[in-house]
Amino acid sequence: MKLVSYQHPDLGERVGYLQQDHVLDLALAQAWAQEGGRCLAQRPFPVTMIELLEREGEGLRSAQELAATTASAQIAELSFAIPLADTRLLSPVPRPRSFRDFYAFEEHVKTARARRGLDIVSEWYQFPVFYFSNHNAFLGPEAEVERPSYTEWLDYELEIACVIGKTGRDIEPAEAHEYIAGFAVLNDWSARDVQREEVKVGLGPAKGKDFATSMGPYLVTLDELEAVREGERWQLEMTASVNGQELSRGNFHKIYFSFGELIARASEGVTLHPGDVIGSGTVGTGCILELGTEVHRWLLPGDVVELEVEQLGILRNFVK
Template identity: 45%
Template sequence: MRWVTYLSPADGRERAGLLRDGEVRAADATASLLDLIEADGGLAAAAERAERAPAEVVDAAGLRLLAPIPRPPAVRDFLAFEEHLRNAVKALGRVDLPQAWFEQPVFYFTNPAAICGPDEDIAISPGSASFDYEVEVAAVIGTGGANLSPDEAEAHIAGYTVLCDWSARDLQAREQTIGLGPVKGKDSATSLGPVLVTPDELESYRRGAGYKLAMSGSVNGQHYGGGNWSDIYWSFGQMLAYASRGTQLRPGDVIGSGTVGTGCILELSGLHGNERYPWLRPGDTVRIEVEELGTVTGHITEGAEPVPLKPG
């Protein structure tokens, strides 16, 4: 199944709908996609209602899509691709890879209030001169759970979507010298969409710890870089299991994969230089594409001026 969250052309209300054959069929007049996930029978029951007695049926073409889960309870973003780690370490002028990364997946919490849809303006983080994108996939939790095993955790996934983690590299680097972070380096925007694809739709693509699906990023129509989901080192089952240790995952929580190898400017500038791959500027258009999941587009705009924290 493929689900979207959209603004109804009839009344402008936010609705969740089943995408099929160029049409979107709303399962309910008022329920959000998270409501449908949490209801008895989950998305399977919602799909049956959408087919049998939809609240509305609209043409998918031209619909204003929102993030599938516009207001997730929590957003965790991992670093699960080894090539990204190796390239980022090199770009930052370091030599040794952190051994802990090979022993456990790692993540940070990002801002659930900063979720953007799949085709929106993205303002540069205030004060940043090194603004970047990241090509990622994300899992959305369908049923909650704690202290899960990797095998158990996979069954808790409602679906997958494209994620772009917009990153202020200069703010991030400065903050992390203190021992905390990424803080404002990752706080301004995270794009999700355009659809939530249930795991059964992807099963035939399963390879290794992931799925054999291409992931790529482009700026102003020029392909920059990317890789394949099947290159992932830590599976989503392993990531969810780790995230659930000693705590409760909740329906609607978003779990990002981290950047695929060469899926960001930080890596590419470290490999080829900033003249070839400059940081993002107002007027740039970024497209993040994952095979079978669709495309997220960000139109880069000027950021706000940072408000001084001290007089003078």
């Protein structure tokens, strides 16, 4: 199932799902199903993604059952079906409860540090590390990303996000998939010149990261990805392009620490909640910092950045 958050022209922020290149509003779909005697559930459906996730597994199961009901209908007969091309999509989770971004691809870490004349520290292999970023600065697909006035070295980062769909604490890696609502494409925008200076102080990146994170175009539930799953990893090709020129290519399967291990680390002694977002970190070759400015200059206003992950869609943003 592909879940979306979108801006309804009259009702504001809503949660829906994709069907035949249309967005179907979950709450309106439930009302339609009830009127036709196709749905016996009486509890009103959530109207936002956070409300849906807060119902934990029940919410996702109900959404999938409802989608199966509308799948047999003609799209033209559904007054609440909006063509995707006419819809303004938001980040699948417009305001996550929290945002942790990991550093889990060995190739990226090795290459990026080598450009600074550094080796990977041995501690990197002992446990996955993350930093907290601004969960109130999330943007959706097709959104404009303003280059902050304080940076000249604006960069993209090609990542995958996991959205937590179930409350959990001290989660075991082997059980972590039960806590994942789905995956989405993630762009962890970075001000590299600011980041380079602030990490010298001994803390993680902060001002170099807190101005924007984009996610989308939709949240894909794990059942749709079962065919490409190999144990605790997924075979998903990942690419990034700027102004139509491909710069980055990698594969989600090459992540050193699995998402199960990332979730276990994040939840150790801490409760994760529905709507928390966890980033994978940048795939190998997945940013200009790693590629070098001899391959491509830093991003400028007017640039179009597209991140694409197999089955997860294209996340396109515009630098202004």
